[in-house]
Amino acid sequence: SACLLDPAFIASQDARNISNGFGEILKLALVRSSDLFDLLEAHGKTLIDTRFEDESLRTAGVSSRIIDLSIQIMLEELGPNLWETKLDRCVDYGHTFSKLLEMVPGADIMHGEAVNVDGFFCIVLSYLRGYIGMDTVNRVFACMKSLLLPTNSSDLELELAWQSCKDAIEHRHGEQRIPLITEMGESVCVSDITEEELERALEMMKTFDH
Numbered sequence: 001s002a003c004l005l006d007p008a009f010i011a012s013q014d015a016r017n018i019s020n021g022f023g024e025i026l027k028l029a030l031v032r033s034s035d036l037f038d039l040l041e042a043h044g045k046t047l048i049d050t051r052f053e054d055e056s057l058r059t060a061g062v063s064s065r066i067i068d069l070s071i072q073i074m075l076e077e078l079g080p081n082l083w084e085t086k087l088d089r090c091v092d093y094g095h096t097f098s099k100l101l102e103m104v105p106g107a108d109i110m111h112g113e114a115v116n117v118d119g120f121f122c123i124v125l126s127y128l129r130g131y132i133g134m135d136t137v138n139r140v141f142a143c144m145k146s147l148l149l150p151t152n153s154s155d156l157e158l159e160l161a162w163q164s165c166k167d168a169i170e171h172r173h174g175e176q177r178i179p180l181i182t183e184m185g186e187s188v189c190v191s192d193i194t195e196e197e198l199e200r201a202l203e204m205m206k207t208f209d210h
Helices: 008-010 015-032 034-049 055-059 062-081 096-103 111-128 132-147 156-172 193-207
Strands: 178-183 186-190
Touching: 008 132, 015 034, 015 062, 015 132, 015 178, 015 186, 034 062, 034 132, 034 193, 055 062, 096 156, 111 132, 111 156, 111 178, 111 193, 132 186, 156 193
Parallel strands: none
Antiparallel strands: 178 186
16 A cells, blocks of 8 residues: 655645644654754744745755654654554644644634644643743744744633543543653653643743733
């Protein structure tokens, strides 16, 4: 079997859809690859603006490198775990709170956008736990904004966040197993996030210029 990936398709999409796709790519960068993050930080906005058709970035191999790295990381993470015998999965980053955000009736949010809102919320949780410094928080926030991704949602409130943790326990074999980054490209799964911790994180979210 084979899978055909045609990057030319990207040029047929509008900026929001391309940005939406970057939501999933950035997730992989945060938990697995500082190199991928560096590429997104430096070139992501140009790739959105030019719909991956910037000739200099194409010639330099930047466009294909971002796509190839994203595919490689997903294959490395999911390939050996097809039957999901390992439930502490870094690729679940951004997929704890995003599910309920997408399910809010009438919510105008795409999947990659919801993943990114979840992802930044988890960045704040990482900071409050002392896993990362404020410099990393600010760097990630700036990159997300450059990729035209939302970093917060009016629907991300305490009740939804706490229910998301309960849902995670139900679907991840009795544990929250929420991935949090410990440095750029590295992560750990935690299962002890409290309602009070979520409340503190939500308060900190209000301090950013979303």
